[in-house]
Amino acid sequence: MPGAIIPNLSVDCVIFGFDSKELNVLLVERTLINEQDHSVVFSDFTLTGNHVQAGEDPDAAAVRILNDLTGLHDIYLEQFHTFGSTQRLLKKKDQMWIHSLGLNIPDHVITVGYYSLIDCTSVEITNHMSRNVRWFPVNELPELAFDHLNILQKALEHLRIKLKQEPIGFELLSEKFTLTQVQRLYEAILGTTFDPRNFRKKLSQMKYLIPLDEKQTAVRHKPAKLYIFSRDVYERTRKTHHGFLI
């Protein structure tokens, strides 16, 4: 049965982006209109997600869903948790939404959560397919549908842990970046500040940050040197990191 869906299984993507200042999430507006008087019953936002198709790997579904919304390929995607609470779709608003649209969604859907990291500036948000799509800073979220706040928070937790263990932050920057951008990125995601001298000292030990013979242009201050990240050098020089107790 081609194109059939697995009714009880979906994938949701938390799309993180960085704009040189804040960590953002890409959200899709959901507005329920009263059929009679065309008034707005409610309006809120959702992550992007969809059902998994029969015979489709959820990893592939996540790639598809991400591409549907952003048009991007080859972006960083990480599965972080599967959410299966029996209550996750049963809030009043969510049931109204599902019924009023005549959607064929069972009461209990298990969803596999992925997060992706993209450079905000690389996405053209074109209010895609008449959907209102917007970036929101993770600290100024609108009201979210279903259990999407929960999913988003868990994604953030995982991102923070992962960021401390692997150099995934560069996925959020454009190919060439400055060291200050790296610092701002870490500060935004981890919610702290770092001393620039100490932070740069650390960065300068990372051999996979490769300085270019190139500087920022058109900035009204001392232009910063640009760097690229070499995954290749990283793989060759990585060390294991420890935390608790060891």
Place this chain on the structure above:
Amino acid sequence: MPGAIIPNLSVDCVIFGFDSKELNVLLVERTLINEQDHSVVFSDFTLTGNHVQAGEDPDAAAVRILNDLTGLHDIYLEQFHTFGSTQRLLKKKDQMWIHSLGLNIPDHVITVGYYSLIDCTSVEITNHMSRNVRWFPVNELPELAFDHLNILQKALEHLRIKLKQEPIGFELLSEKFTLTQVQRLYEAILGTTFDPRNFRKKLSQMKYLIPLDEKQTAVRHKPAKLYIFSRDVYERTRKTHHGFLI
């Protein structure tokens, strides 16, 4: 529809246990018998798993599955990854197994992976319900069914990372334990060795390890002091740990 299953969704549990020497996994034998001549077609081992029931939270399914096999309640369980490859049940042996038993299993089943930590000595392995159930050291695994080797390896990776960040190791020891047991546990899971002086120095800083006025008995060497783990003290004294870059 009570008792109905979600045909495309299952849960698998990797049950880790520690026996003061090695890290072990609890596996269930799977033997395919030729109906004609009663010869053994093949014999290998599986993790314990089952389908998720309609309206059942996968977390609850994992608890159920674990209890079915071990009879234990209230044990440490952690969801670590969801496996959805379209190929995961399609190996020849696995298809033979499924068809010969007339099992109603679709070709594509997505499974949510959990691992649990138990004290080996607390489980009575009673070849439960005529199933042959055995502990295997993680370094001496038998042949595994389906993609269960893959699932097990991923569980181990997650366990290693988690062990370095949180004091979950005590779930694998009995309530009272010696510091050397803690060291052996960390060595077994992480596959290294530690200097006992440095390791104990570290442990002695952990205020949540509470010494008892009690020692080992019936050992033919200097008896070691016994300790208990206090989650309560841990929660009050935990610090955040860092790795890579910070």
Place this chain on the structure above:
DNA sequence: CCAAAAGTGTTTGCAATACACCCATGC
């Protein structure tokens, strides 16, 4: 008394922290 594991201190080097000023550019 022997075997087996428990238990204990000191030194050394490296990595984390704290801290303040000059530089290059666009307007």
Place this chain on the structure above:
DNA sequence: GCATGGGTGTATTGCAAACACTTTTGG
């Protein structure tokens, strides 16, 4: 020339690593 962010060095402290011998018990 001034506002803006870029870029740099040193001193101190705390943590990690290396390393060898004595103690207590059961048999």
